[in-house]
Amino acid sequence: MPRSNDGGIDILFWGIGAALLVGGGALVYTMTRGLRNNNPGNIEYSSDPSQQWQGLDNPPNDGVYARFVDAAHGIRAMAVTLNT
Numbered sequence: 001m002p003r004s005n006d007g008g009i010d011i012l013f014w015g016i017g018a019a020l021l022v023g024g025g026a027l028v029y030t031m032t033r034g035l036r037n038n039n040p041g042n043i044e045y046s047s048d049p050s051q052q053w054q055g056l057d058n059p060p061n062d063g064v065y066a067r068f069v070d071a072a073h074g075i076r077a078m079a080v081t082l083n084t
Contacts, residue, residue: 033062037067038057038067038068038069038074039066039067041077041078041082043065043066043074043077055070055077
């Protein structure tokens with residue numbers, strides 16, 4: 001069941017992303033940038049060939065952060081980064 005907060009927005013669910021009913025019931029879905037890019041570690045893209053990740057999407061970035069073809073490649077890149 002939606003619940004209202006102070007701003008007149010009904011929150012349908014909240015977690016990784018959110019679906020909001022705003023004003024007259026317009027549905028707005030938001031998702032974090034890292035999840036849109038399949039990059040939960042928010043790894044910045046580098047055009048240096050020695051720093052290319054497996055599974056980069058086409059285009060490989062959103063301007064700053066790397067974009068991966070699927071979440072598994074983004075999680076792998078995050079794990080490699082955390083392990084170094």
